Amino acid sequence: MKILESRMPQHIAIIMDGNGRWAIRRGLSRNLGHKAGVDAIKRAIDSCIKFGIKYCTFFAFSTENWKRSKEEIDGIFSLVRDYLRSNANYFVEKQIKVESIGVLEPFPQDLIQSLEELKQKTKQFNRLTVVFALNYGGRDDLVRACNKLISQGKEHVTAEDIAASLDTKSFPDPDFVIRTSGEQRLSNFMLYQMAYSELYFPKIYWPAFNEKHFKKAIKKFQKRERRYGGIK
Numbered sequence: 001m002k003i004l005e006s007r008m009p010q011h012i013a014i015i016m017d018g019n020g021r022w023a024i025r026r027g028l029s030r031n032l033g034h035k036a037g038v039d040a041i042k043r044a045i046d047s048c049i050k051f052g053i054k055y056c057t058f059f060a061f062s063t064e065n066w067k068r069s070k071e072e073i074d075g076i077f078s079l080v081r082d083y084l085r086s087n088a089n090y091f092v093e094k095q096i097k098v099e100s101i102g103v104l105e106p107f108p109q110d111l112i113q114s115l116e117e118l119k120q121k122t123k124q125f126n127r128l129t130v131v132f133a134l135n136y137g138g139r140d141d142l143v144r145a146c147n148k149l150i151s152q153g154k155e156h157v158t159a160e161d162i163a164a165s166l167d168t169k170s171f172p173d174p175d176f177v178i179r180t181s182g183e184q185r186l187s188n189f190m191l192y193q194m195a196y197s198e199l200y201f202p203k204i205y206w207p208a209f210n211e212k213h214f215k216k217a218i219k220k221f222q223k224r225e226r227r228y229g230g231i232k
C-alpha cells in the first residue's frame with residue numbers, strides 16, 4: 001500500500017512511552033532512555049516534514065510525572081533545556097513553529113525562557129507546528145478552561161466556548177494518536193480534543209521509533225474509515 005498525500009493526518013499527537021523500559025533492557029539508567037527519546041523526537045519531526053504533517057504534539061511531561069524521582073525529573077528538565085537551545089536554528093531553518101501546552105510556571109526559569117524565546121523566534125512559520133505538552137494534563141486543561149469561562153462571567157457555555165478556552169485553542173483536534181510501547185491508554189492527554197481521534201498503539205519503545213515505524217503508522221491511519229458517529 002502506498003501512502004496517499006491526500007489522506008495525511010493533519011495533527012498527530014504522540015505519547016512517547018517506553019523510554020524507561022528501553023533503557024533498563026540495555027542496563028542503562030532511565031535518564032539515558034529519555035535521552036534516546038529526544039533523538040526519536042528529532043526523527044519524528046523530520047518524518048513530519050517529509051510527509052507534510054501540519055501539527056505534531058509530543059507529550060513530554062504530564063501533570064502526573066511530578067510523582068517521579070527528583071533525579072529523573074531534573075534529568076528530563078536538562079534534556080528539554082538542552083534540546084530547545086541546541087535545536088533553535090534547526091526550527092528556524094526548517095520553518096517550524098514551536099508551541100507548548102500545559103502550565104509552565106513550575107519549571108526552571110531558564111527552561112521557560114528558552115522555550116518562550118523559541119516560540120517568539122518561530123511564531124511566523126506555518127509549515128509544521130510542533131507542540132510540546134509540558135506539565136500538561138487533559139483534566140487540568142479542562143478545569144482551567146472552565147475557570148476561565150467562569151471568570152468571564154459566562155452562565156451558559158457552548159462546545160465552541162470550551163474549545164476556545166483550552167490550551168489547544170489555536171490547533172485542530174488531533175486526528176491521529178500514537179502511543180508507543182504497546183500500552184493502550186490515553187493517560188490524561190488531550191481528553192476533550194481526542195473525541196474522534198484514531199488511536200494506534202505500536203509495540204515498540206519510543207527510543208526505537210524511526211521513520212519506518214512512522215511510515216507504517218501513517219499507513220494504518222489511512223486504512224481507517226472515519227465516520228464521526230455517522231454511517232458510510
Ligand code: FPP
Nearest residue numbers: 016017018019020021037038060079080083
Ligand atoms: C515516558 O516513558 C516518557 C516520559 C514521561 C518523558 C518523555 C520525555 C522525553 C523524551 C525527554 C524530553 C522531551 C523533550 C521535549 C526534548 P516512561 O519513562 O514512562 O517509560 P516506561 O513506561 O518504560 O518506564
